[in-house]
Amino acid sequence: MDIEKKIQHLTERLTYIRDIFAGKHNENxxxxxxxxxxxxxxxxxxxxxxxAAAVATLEDLFGFVEQKLENDLTPMDKVRIVRxxxxxxxxxxxxxxxxxxxxxxxxxEHSIDPSxxxxxxxxxxxxxxxxxxxxxxxxxxxxxxGEEFRNGGSVKPxxxxxxxxxxxxxxxxxxxxxxxxxxxxxxxxxxxxxxxxQIAKNIYELSGLRVPVVAVISEGGSGGAEAIxxxxxxxxxxxxxxxxxxxxxxxxxEGRLRDGERASQELIERCASQLKITAQDNLRMGYVDRVIxxxxxxxxxxxxxxxxxxxxxxxxxxxxxVLGVKGWGxxxxxxxxxxxxxxxxxxxxxxxxxxxxxxxxxxxxxxEKRHKKFRQLSRYAAVDPRPWTSHFxxxxxxxxxxxxxxxxxxxxxxxxKNVSHALEDIDAEVRVVTNSMVHxxxxxxxxxxxxxxxxNAETERQLTKLSEWDEQSARDANWTYTSPRAKxxxxxxCPNAEVQGCLDLWAPDLFGEFAGVCPNCGHHFPMEYxxxxxxxxxxxxxxxxxxxxxxxxPLSVDGFDLKIEQAKKATGQKSSCMTFEASINDxxxxxxxxxxxxxxxxxxxxxxxxxxxxxxxxxxxxYPFLAYVHGTAGIRIQEGTNGVIQMPRCTMAVRRYIDDxxxxxxxxxxxxxxxxxxxxxxxxxxxxxIRSANVGFAGPGVIAETTGMAMPPHYHNVYKxxxxxxxxxxxxxxxxxxxxxxxxxxxxxxNLYYR
Amino acid sequence: xxxxxxxxxxxxxxxxxxISVNAPHSGTLTFNGLVPSSRVVGPFGDWKEKKGxxxxxxxxxxxxxxxxxxxxxxxxxxxxxxxxxxVQAGTEIMRLRHYLSREEVLSIILKKALHLFNAPERxxxxxxxxVEVKVKVSGPKAISVHDGMELFIMSRMxxxxxLSYTGPEGVIYAVYFSHNQNMDAGQPLIGVCPxxxxxxxxxxxxxxxxxxxxxx
Numbered sequence: 012m013d014i015e016k017k018i019q020h021l022t023e024r025l026t027y028i029r030d031i032f033a034g035k036h037n038e039n040x041x042x043x044x045x046x047x048x049x050x051x052x053x054x055x056x057x058x059x060x061x062x063a064a065a066v067a068t069l070e071d072l073f074g075f076v077e078q079k080l081e082n083d084l085t086p087m088d089k090v091r092i093v094r095x096x097x098x099x100x101x102x103x104x105x106x107x108x109x110x111x112x113x114x115x116x117x118x119x120e121h122s123i124d125p126s127x128x129x130x131x132x133x134x135x136x137x138x139x140x141x142x143x144x145x146x147x148x149x150x151x152x153x154x155x156x157g158e159e160f161r162n163g164g165s166v167k168p169x170x171x172x173x174x175x176x177x178x179x180x181x182x183x184x185x186x187x188x189x190x191x192x193x194x195x196x197x198x199x200x201x202x203x204x205x206x207x208x209q210i211a212k213n214i215y216e217l218s219g220l221r222v223p224v225v226a227v228i229s230e231g232g233s234g235g236a237e238a239i240x241x242x243x244x245x246x247x248x249x250x251x252x253x254x255x256x257x258x259x260x261x262x263x264x265e266g267r268l269r270d271g272e273r274a275s276q277e278l279i280e281r282c283a284s285q286l287k288i289t290a291q292d293n294l295r296m297g298y299v300d301r302v303i304x305x306x307x308x309x310x311x312x313x314x315x316x317x318x319x320x321x322x323x324x325x326x327x328x329x330x331x332x333v334l335g336v337k338g339w340g341x342x343x344x345x346x347x348x349x350x351x352x353x354x355x356x357x358x359x360x361x362x363x364x365x366x367x368x369x370x371x372x373x374x375x376x377x378x379e380k381r382h383k384k385f386r387q388l389s390r391y392a393a394v395d396p397r398p399w400t401s402h403f404x405x406x407x408x409x410x411x412x413x414x415x416x417x418x419x420x421x422x423x424x425x426x427x428k429n430v431s432h433a434l435e436d437i438d439a440e441v442r443v444v445t446n447s448m449v450h451x452x453x454x455x456x457x458x459x460x461x462x463x464x465x466x467n468a469e470t471e472r473q474l475t476k477l478s479e480w481d482e483q484s485a486r487d488a489n490w491t492y493t494s495p496r497a498k499x500x501x502x503x504x505c506p507n508a509e510v511q512g513c514l515d516l517w518a519p520d521l522f523g524e525f526a527g528v529c530p531n532c533g534h535h536f537p538m539e540y541x542x543x544x545x546x547x548x549x550x551x552x553x554x555x556x557x558x559x560x561x562x563x564x565p566l567s568v569d570g571f572d573l574k575i576e577q578a579k580k581a582t583g584q585k586s587s588c589m590t591f592e593a594s595i596n597d598x599x600x601x602x603x604x605x606x607x608x609x610x611x612x613x614x615x616x617x618x619x620x621x622x623x624x625x626x627x628x629x630x631x632x633x634y635p636f637l638a639y640v641h642g643t644a645g646i647r648i649q650e651g652t653n654g655v656i657q658m659p660r661c662t663m664a665v666r667r668y669i670d671d672x673x674x675x676x677x678x679x680x681x682x683x684x685x686x687x688x689x690x691x692x693x694x695x696x697x698x699x700x701i702r703s704a705n706v707g708f709a710g711p712g713v714i715a716e717t718t719g720m721a722m723p724p725h726y727h728n729v730y731k732x733x734x735x736x737x738x739x740x741x742x743x744x745x746x747x748x749x750x751x752x753x754x755x756x757x758x759x760x761x762n763l764y765y766r
Numbered sequence: 767x768x769x770x771x772x773x774x775x776x777x778x779x780x781x782x783x784x785i786s787v788n789a790p791h792s793g794t795l796t797f798n799g800l801v802p803s804s805r806v807v808g809p810f811g812d813w814k815e816k817k818g819x820x821x822x823x824x825x826x827x828x829x830x831x832x833x834x835x836x837x838x839x840x841x842x843x844x845x846x847x848x849x850x851x852x853v854q855a856g857t858e859i860m861r862l863r864h865y866l867s868r869e870e871v872l873s874i875i876l877k878k879a880l881h882l883f884n885a886p887e888r889x890x891x892x893x894x895x896x897v898e899v900k901v902k903v904s905g906p907k908a909i910s911v912h913d914g915m916e917l918f919i920m921s922r923m924x925x926x927x928x929l930s931y932t933g934p935e936g937v938i939y940a941v942y943f944s945h946n947q948n949m950d951a952g953q954p955l956i957g958v959c960p961x962x963x964x965x966x967x968x969x970x971x972x973x974x975x976x977x978x979x980x981x982x
Contacts, residue, residue, distance in 0.1 A: 502827035515791075515829060724815040
């Protein structure tokens, strides 16, 4: 019986090898097959002792071949490993790493989303004769060894919402969170709360979460991974991958494939290796803190030693985070140092106890440290040719702004406010007394002389005369900037012509006077970003900063240097993000603009860095911060994880800004999709769409391919986004200046310079 | 009185609709290489969001406007002589032949033979209890209706109101609503047919259902 089990086990191992190498290393597979077949034929004639010996030999052979193949693993093989149904999954981890656990809100398929599993677990540690149960909140995607209802770990928006809820619970209960990332990507549907918007909420939540978070990445598919991946310590399994897009998706884009055409295996392999998705690559780039070594060809549920290693690593990581913010000075440093040394040997983390609950000040410190950690990431990936003197001057300027703002707004204004409030009180008191006296005399006068109160002439005029056209607010189509398309003598058909009966429009009218808006149905044709620069902001008020930071090719993807150079030449910009200071009706703002004309407005390391610097500048100067999204296609896939990491980085910058009392406004124009929506744009409480714009997570093609469902036309239209609660309003392009002025005056936090 | 079998014969004699494709506005015409007997398809997709076959383009003021087929069928006639010329709005540029489907034939017959009584607003509709019982026992064709007869109960958000039938006298040939189903405003509730036509209509419908062959 035992031998039968072993043979069954070996058969499974053989299937696994065959699957993950997908037609490669056939000679090794054949060798194993032949040996297995050999054994099966001889089996009946062997005595039980010989059988056991033969099986032991077979096991040795399997071990040897697996070890040999381990050295030949390509990044794409690793992708196949993490997708394999035999790969360990979250429930194996819950069973084997933790001492006890209770799943929250799910029992197999009976769950709001079976692909997201939440559990309250505990780890028992022993110190001498004492035992300590340490609670953690475990959150992670569950692939369930191929169980269909788990959706392959592709979490629906409401699954991520559940994760967010239990992050908050952990914060209330002051227990650490362990997240396990096993997802090929998020399920890209817009149904409320919306894939992108919910991921944005999760990242925003995690960035300010006041409990230690440790994340383990096995399959880190872009946005889905980031939804639970922002952590104080990020560990990665040695055979996992962490990437901006699946290699197949990258190959489809690289090969310009359409309508479900399949990319060649070669191209997919090449994309997988160019995207630098493996644990070792991510460790080198600094996006994970440590790699947990797995057994040969990846961990499977029977690798019990691996679970022990994982447990030790989780304890170590959580201890490190806690010790890093607890206490103070030399003792903490000493404790950490000795820990690190011991961890390299056979130190047993089960045998020591460190309390994981944190004091209030330690929790503040924790969040601060987390922000600092992410602020440092990916900086090398953007090209910054400025000399050190310029950096120093920048730093000095920022310090001065900081000091000036503190003095002016936190000290001077607070005190003048106190004085003016006191004066206001006195004034009000005096008025109450004088009014009652004046009222008496007026009443007496009216009685004696019968005089009626004189009406205010202005009020009378307003009430009796017709209103006048306000020249200032209605610019009467006198736009400062006119699109070059207005110079073409041609007619344009409105896309709604068939339904709405719009007449053909003459281009000089449409792109000139009409500002790209169909006068019949109000359809907004896309306009150049220059139109907004010139017609929205006060004239000559725009001052660009950090324009020297350039988009590069940090992963040295073949041919991408040329593409980036072409984009720079065509647009005259060095990245797709332009950051500037400007004023709108004399209210100063800091603006970060994503331009669709530069590589589709994709966000890479340079764009992320510029965005963060703009948010910081706005914070220091107490200006409102406007993200004007002329268009964005998402994260720049050619930058791999250097791009993905901008999602948490920029969201954290925004969170710091909002927490400090700023006003963060987002305005979407044309098409805005994917990563930025699912992070630093989607987290804003004030998001507005320009009419006819599209806002969403994944385009219709991607949705159809991933979910197998076709989406109705206009699925991502701003009106739909508004109805789903993703944005807060829809603006007409011609009124954007007025609406922005209104928003600046009525929205936002306490710490704006004009408040 | 309507002669249903004659109508059906007429349809069978020419089982297609001819669609004249006219220039929507003036402009220079370019055909898309279709010749008589070429097959064309109408809009398709779950929401008919994908356009039909491109028939021709008309360019006016450097604006090329595509003309797509609105129905499935085949090209009967192409006014080749107009290719490359400036055509006026309304000029016929092509003619398509659209073979009628079974549903279309049925709808032509029923439209002519039945009077449809439509829902005045979005609500759930029921027959009044006396009629309901009769419908259950003997079927809708046992109910004769006349103008002003109280026939329905309209129910919406816990508000119930009686609704009277308006239209010509006859028997209920078909009921288009079912229990607890919300009907949109303008959707037909019942089809009413003169009593002596019931047999002929039933016969015609049966013949269409069984005999009509849809041309590909």
